[in-house]
Amino acid sequence: RPTATLLLGSVVLAACGQKTPQTTLNPASESTRAIYNLSELLFWLGVVVFLIVQTWLIVSIIKYRQKDSSQVPTQIHGNTKVEIAWTIVPAIIAIVIFVFTFDTIRKIEFMPDEAAGNTLNVKVIGHQWWWEFQYPDIKDANGKPLVTANELWIPSGSYIDVKMTSVDVIHDFWIPGLAGKRDVMPNRESGLWFKADDVADGAPGVFWGQCAEYCGGQHAYMKMRVVVASPADFQKWSTEQSQVAVNTTLPESFTKNCIGCHVVRGTNAAGITGPDLTHFGGRMTIAAGTVDNTREHLYAWLDDPDAVKRGNIMTTAIKADTLTEAEINELVDYLESLNPGTSVKGQQ
Ligand code: CUA
Known part of the structure; x- marks a missing residue:
């Protein structure tokens, strides 16, 4: 090779x-x-x-x-x-x-026959410009499918049966090391399957994914991370993720600015336009892989989302100077506190 x-x-x-x-x-x-x-x-x-x-x-x-220019070569x-x-x-x-x-x-x-009984169903929903992941078999505290955004955890050794659709335009699901590509279309369900290799030394492996169909201005920043965990780590992660948020005391600035678009399970934040933020603090990146999930990046994002990811839908509500410095700090504190524990934040 x-x-x-x-x-x-x-x-x-x-x-x-x-x-x-x-x-x-x-x-x-x-x-x-x-x-x-x-x-x-x-x-x-x-x-x-x-x-x-x-x-x-x-x-x-x-x-x-031609060695002798006086002669015409054989035709x-x-x-x-x-x-x-x-x-x-x-x-x-x-x-x-x-x-x-x-x-x-x-x-x-075609998924092989041996996949029966060892399959995890995942639903992928494309948005401009981020990924929603649902686990229909894993229920949260309200009996609804576990939902996360831009970071897909899967157990190694299981067959992952992926069904996908889009809420707006055509996207394309592609994790170069693991699966794809497959178009993600509105009003239509597509699918693929894959099975990640066992993780070496039991530590979760992180793979990058990318939307592979031009879908508008921030197509290049419609990324995802796929975490391949050992079955035990996946079990731990999914149990934590199906709980309500670890901090359900919404700060006033969140109630005022965020609950119309975002869900934080266990609180009255129930908007469905934006990514589910219930366990945001443990995620590796913000804005679908645009930047790492650090306090500095989160501050910049809340201060002026358009400067971090041009044209994203949050800019319709939050513009530069919409939030005061104190409000931004309050939101950063709150969002970073939403970390249930099992996380590969800081890796890749
Ligand atoms: Cu979504 Cu390109």
Whole structure:
């Protein structure tokens, strides 16, 4: 694999290979491994064809170049053997590619039978420009599906059955190391499945995901994080997440400015336009992966959301100078307190 990466001759690709969690070159699920293996086959087929054609070309140029300008070279009109060869050989290559591609599509399209009884259902809802995740099988304190935003936790070793839809325009769900891409469409349900590899040494693995269909001004900042946890860690996380907020005393500035759009379970904040903030303090990022979830970034976001993520929907309510410094600090304190404990904040 390092040789293949080097041959690609691209510093960028080489850097992506091992260092960042958003890469197709380091697959960590059965389906992305199948795609990677197919692309590796295509790459090496391409290398072989390229080398043969270029060698042939260079040899021909040197061997058959015009050496004596007074003579007209021998004129050739057609060669049945060569023509049959250059028809049949590409046809065989195309058939080989077809067979392997068909097999890969079959592998990643249908969830295997052994998934029965070991499946976690996840519902993905695309918004401009953030991701909502629902767990239909895991109920919160009110008997409703557990909901989170921009950070999807899954247990390693389980089959994840993803159903997706959008509330506005077409988005596309893509976690390069684990799954995708698949369009996320309004008024329609699409889906895919994946199974993440076991996590090494039991520590949660973090993968980056990205909306892969242009969906408006902040398409590039419609990111997500996927945390692959051991089954025990996932159990702990989901139990915590299905509780009401750890701090249900809403500050006045929250009641005044936030409850129309955001949910904090266990309080009267029940707006559904924006992300569920119940356990916001434990999340890795704010504004769908735009910046890390730190006090400084959160302050900047509440001070002027448009400056952090241009055109986001929160800017219809909160503009620069809408909130006073004291209100922003109160909100930062409150939001950062909403951390139930199990978190990979600060990683990646
Ligand atoms: Cu959502 Cu691009």
